[in-house]
Amino acid sequence: MENKAKVMTWVQKYTMILILVMVIIFFNIQTNGKILLPQNITNLISQNAYVFVLAVGMLLCILTGGNIDLSVGSVVCFVGAVGALMITSDMNILLVIVFMLGIGLLIGIWQGYWVAFVRVPPFIVTLAGMLVFRGLSNVVLEGKAVSIASYSTFVQMFGGGANCYIPDIFGFEGINITAIIIGIIITACYIAYEAKVMSKQRATGQNVFMQKVILKVVGATAIIMFFAIQFSQYKGVPTALIWVALIVAIYGYITSKTTIGRHFYAVGGNEKATRLSGINTSKVYFIAYANMGLLSALAGMLTIARMTSAQPTYGTNYEMDAISACFIGGASAYGGVGTVPGVIIGALLMGIINLGMSISGVDSNYQKVVKGLVLLAAVIFDIVSKRKKA
Amino acid sequence: MTEFILEMKNITKSFSGVKALDNVNLQVKKGHIHALVGENGAGKSTLMNVLSGVYSYGSYTGDILYDGKICKFSKIPDSESKGIVIIHQELALIQELTIGENMFLGNERGKKFAIDWNLTYAEADKYLKTVGLLDSSRTRICDIGVGKQQLVEIAKALAKNAKLLILDEPTSSLNEQDSQALLDLLLEFKAQGMTCIIITHKLNEVSYVADEITIIRDGKSVETLTKGVDECTEDRIISAMVGRELSDRFPKRTGHTISDEIAMEVANWTVHHPIYTERKVVDNVSFHVKKGEVVGFSGLMGAGRTELAMSIFGKSYGTAISGSLKINGKEKELGNIRQAIDMGLAYVTEDRKGNGLILTNPIRTNTTLANLAGISKNTIIAANKEYEIATNYAKKMHTKCTSIEQLVGNLSGGNQQKVLLSKWMFSNPNVLILDEPTRGIDVGAKYEIYTIINELIQSGKSVIMISSELPEVLGMSDRIYVMNEGKIVGEFAQQEATQEGIMSAILKSDKGGSEDGK
Numbered sequence: 001m002e003n004k005a006k007v008m009t010w011v012q013k014y015t016m017i018l019i020l021v022m023v024i025i026f027f028n029i030q031t032n033g034k035i036l037l038p039q040n041i042t043n044l045i046s047q048n049a050y051v052f053v054l055a056v057g058m059l060l061c062i063l064t065g066g067n068i069d070l071s072v073g074s075v076v077c078f079v080g081a082v083g084a085l086m087i088t089s090d091m092n093i094l095l096v097i098v099f100m101l102g103i104g105l106l107i108g109i110w111q112g113y114w115v116a117f118v119r120v121p122p123f124i125v126t127l128a129g130m131l132v133f134r135g136l137s138n139v140v141l142e143g144k145a146v147s148i149a150s151y152s153t154f155v156q157m158f159g160g161g162a163n164c165y166i167p168d169i170f171g172f173e174g175i176n177i178t179a180i181i182i183g184i185i186i187t188a189c190y191i192a193y194e195a196k197v198m199s200k201q202r203a204t205g206q207n208v209f210m211q212k213v214i215l216k217v218v219g220a221t222a223i224i225m226f227f228a229i230q231f232s233q234y235k236g237v238p239t240a241l242i243w244v245a246l247i248v249a250i251y252g253y254i255t256s257k258t259t260i261g262r263h264f265y266a267v268g269g270n271e272k273a274t275r276l277s278g279i280n281t282s283k284v285y286f287i288a289y290a291n292m293g294l295l296s297a298l299a300g301m302l303t304i305a306r307m308t309s310a311q312p313t314y315g316t317n318y319e320m321d322a323i324s325a326c327f328i329g330g331a332s333a334y335g336g337v338g339t340v341p342g343v344i345i346g347a348l349l350m351g352i353i354n355l356g357m358s359i360s361g362v363d364s365n366y367q368k369v370v371k372g373l374v375l376l377a378a379v380i381f382d383i384v385s386k387r388k389k390a
Numbered sequence: 391m392t393e394f395i396l397e398m399k400n401i402t403k404s405f406s407g408v409k410a411l412d413n414v415n416l417q418v419k420k421g422h423i424h425a426l427v428g429e430n431g432a433g434k435s436t437l438m439n440v441l442s443g444v445y446s447y448g449s450y451t452g453d454i455l456y457d458g459k460i461c462k463f464s465k466i467p468d469s470e471s472k473g474i475v476i477i478h479q480e481l482a483l484i485q486e487l488t489i490g491e492n493m494f495l496g497n498e499r500g501k502k503f504a505i506d507w508n509l510t511y512a513e514a515d516k517y518l519k520t521v522g523l524l525d526s527s528r529t530r531i532c533d534i535g536v537g538k539q540q541l542v543e544i545a546k547a548l549a550k551n552a553k554l555l556i557l558d559e560p561t562s563s564l565n566e567q568d569s570q571a572l573l574d575l576l577l578e579f580k581a582q583g584m585t586c587i588i589i590t591h592k593l594n595e596v597s598y599v600a601d602e603i604t605i606i607r608d609g610k611s612v613e614t615l616t617k618g619v620d621e622c623t624e625d626r627i628i629s630a631m632v633g634r635e636l637s638d639r640f641p642k643r644t645g646h647t648i649s650d651e652i653a654m655e656v657a658n659w660t661v662h663h664p665i666y667t668e669r670k671v672v673d674n675v676s677f678h679v680k681k682g683e684v685v686g687f688s689g690l691m692g693a694g695r696t697e698l699a700m701s702i703f704g705k706s707y708g709t710a711i712s713g714s715l716k717i718n719g720k721e722k723e724l725g726n727i728r729q730a731i732d733m734g735l736a737y738v739t740e741d742r743k744g745n746g747l748i749l750t751n752p753i754r755t756n757t758t759l760a761n762l763a764g765i766s767k768n769t770i771i772a773a774n775k776e777y778e779i780a781t782n783y784a785k786k787m788h789t790k791c792t793s794i795e796q797l798v799g800n801l802s803g804g805n806q807q808k809v810l811l812s813k814w815m816f817s818n819p820n821v822l823i824l825d826e827p828t829r830g831i832d833v834g835a836k837y838e839i840y841t842i843i844n845e846l847i848q849s850g851k852s853v854i855m856i857s858s859e860l861p862e863v864l865g866m867s868d869r870i871y872v873m874n875e876g877k878i879v880g881e882f883a884q885q886e887a888t889q890e891g892i893m894s895a896i897l898k899s900d901k902g903g904s905e906d907g908k
Contacts (some may be wrong), residue, residue, distance in 0.1 A: 200774050204778055255463075257771055257773070259762040259771060260769060262759070269751050270744075270748040272744060273739075273747055275706070276727060276737065277727075277759045278727040279728075280728070285556075332576075
């Protein structure tokens with residue numbers, strides 16, 4: 001009886017990981033193993049880089065109380081459009097990057113101001129932003145596509161074109177040693193980090209569950225090395241992954257280890273109590289939306305690099321991808337609950353379903369149906385399992 | 391005709407292996423008022439939920455006999471159709487709808503696709519009259535006070551043809567006057583043949599209205615006392631509730647002296663209502679608190695005590711605040727809550743779920759929320775330090791929890807209050823304002839909170855305690871201010887304060903100020 005309850009809570013806690021594994025197994029059978037080919041694994045990361053970046057930003061908005069940002073797709077398109085025009089006018093690449101991030105941040109500040117200090121509902125503010133920046137993208141691009149294919153530095157840096165991988169310094173035929181070495185270094189850093197955490201916890205007299213830690217370390221090592229080996233057998237580590245990893249690391253740290261991160265969870269959990277604890281809740285909203293603008297700019301760079309062009313239609317429905325990833329990854333629609341690792345799993349799950357269905361040749365319209373149902377199922381599961389606990 | 395309108399026999403109900411109710415028996419006589427008392431978490435609410443069909447037939451064992459017949463309720467409408475109606479502690483009224491709309495919500499008058507509003511309001515007015523409420527039933531709920539809202543709930547129950555009325559803590563949010571009126575109303579209903587079950591923590595109410603008293607402890611029915619047959623003194627009931635003799639409800643203070651130094655002084659403090667800005671909520675109030683002193687603030691609900699406290703605490707309530715505030719003798723202007731906390735103030739809210747705690751977060755993060763700077767360096771949180779602090783507080787306060795990672799929402803009221811107190815003690819204040827610190831928590835937890843208050847003042851801190859319970863104010867305060875309608879209408883030293891003295895200070899001032907209207 002007690003064991004059964006334990007298993008149930010464990011299953012509940014790691015549901016999305018279990019589902020992810022099951023989906024992978026399903027598609028692995030369905031596609032005769034094609035989905036786990038090195039090339040497909042590489043594509044999974046490169047194609048979905050923007051989802052990871054946007055979903056992390058969206059998580060902060062959702063944490064503040066289930067608030068979403070609808071303008072994300074339009075901002076991605078607009079920043080990309082302005083960036084593409086600057087690139088094609090032969091501006092210094094570094095300057096272009098700074099400029100693009102600056103525009104994104106300004107848009108975020110604009111929207112954040114109305115949301116946080118005037119308390120216009122975020123849905124309205126970002127719906128307006130969605131229209132405004134989609135329109136402006138068209139105006140800036142004059143309705144045409146702008147190609148940046150010939151500017152290989154920028155394109156390669158942000159994960160586009162044929163050669164967007166970390167170059168191999170060893171030059172063995174058929175295997176990219178650099179990728180494996182990167183994998184080993186990351187694994188080593190991770191193990192060292194866990195060891196440090198554990199020793200500190202021991203020193204302060206907390207209970208440390210050795211089995212759990214080992215399981216966690218072995219799991220993480222397996223995943224990191226799996227990706228490293230896959231990449232090594234194709235063309236190496238895609239550059240887009242570096243940006244994704246950077247964002248995930250930074251925001252994972254902010255949300256779990258800093259006071260600002262704590263403010264986000266507190267505001268979403270109970271805004272009044274947070275305010276009465278001496279925390280400036282308006283500032284929390286402001287940061288969430290300003291930051292969303294910044295990350296939209298980064299996603300804009302990843303998008304135009306991957307497409308090697310800017311078009312007025314880019315970024316359509318990107319906000320929906322980000323929102324779905326958050327909710328599938330366990331963020332609460334009421335705010336206050338959700339983690340960066342969870343969101344990454346959510347984004348991966350959506351990515352795998354996409355990829356698997358594409359490889360199996362499922363009609364793209366049906367793909368949408370399936371994705372929609374998965375989103376609904378995830379949220380239903382979340383709500384029902386919580387209700388049972390109560 | 392059976393003597394008992396309701397018999398609950400050997401009710402046992404478990405939640406995932408834990409027995410919330412263990413062989414509970416309850417017998418309610420027709421036309422009597424039956425009180426159900428017990429500590430928080432003793433199982434009173436669970437028992438009533440079994441009765442009303444919230445927990446459907448089959449999810450518990452035992453029998454419910456109503457009018458001599460076995461009942462198998464699977465949902466609330468089943469029990470309501472038999473005339474069993476519960477009024478829950480938290481009022482279930484929709485603020486933006488009118489009294490009439492609320493009263494017949496889900497029970498609409500007229501046809502399914504054509505509500506007869508004239509009939510609705512006419513009937514509503516009729517029921518309002520029975521409960522002694524003179525407002526029009528077209529008044530919106532948000533425009534009437536809590537006392538009247540409670541009466542609307544009762545009228546709503548009557549509209550459902552209630553034969554057995556169950557009231558869960560009906561007076562917990564009412565002031566003494568409204569409580570008294572409500573209890574008298576129940577006695578009136580009784581005279582008309584209605585049966586009532588009343589769940590309450592207030593033992594004076596029990597002895598006032600109840601014919602029988604069933605005491606529940608740890609999910610078991612301990613005993614049933616009958617008025618006139620058994621001894622029904624408060625001490626007798628309390629000892630049955632807690633299973634031990636509570637020799638004194640307030641812990642003794644030993645070797646503690648009040649310093650002459652004044653910790654905080656407020657002069658000519660006036661606060662206006664945030665929306666109706668012409669209305670003065672706090673009117674020219676002056677008071678002070680010394681180091682090591684407990685100052686009680688007594689008064690009726692809505693006297694402006696909470697508003698006074700919150701306006702001092704970094705202007706978290708009201709507009710056009712005027713007056714002077716001195717902390718340790720120095721004039722201060724506290725523009726926001728952060729500044730107030732930094733100046734050594736803490737305000738422990740009366741509404742712990744709404745304004746105090748983050749229910750979806752664990753004990754650990756709730757404990758440190760008001761003082762994140764105390765566990766972080768350059769905004770980076772030292773996780774181990776936080777763990778240590780939260781654990782220490784949980785131990786010190788005797789918070790009952792599985793670990794400090796337990797979500798606050800899963801704790802009982804008393805333990806939530808302890809977490810809330812921990813949070814504000816960790817913010818290291820010199821003056822703690824406790825707003826109704828023991829509301830809705832059981833006798834044992836109350837005692838523990840009083841002990842904590844004593845420890846605080848022994849370490850030289852000052853406590854301002856706002857409380858609507860007169861015995862508590864009298865038992866804990868060194869000095870008592872009485873507030874009414876935004877003004878201070880009396881000040882008593884501990885020795886000279888009596889319940890009668892405080893009540894008469896309020897009532898006398900009421901006559902003077904009544905022409906202002908409300």
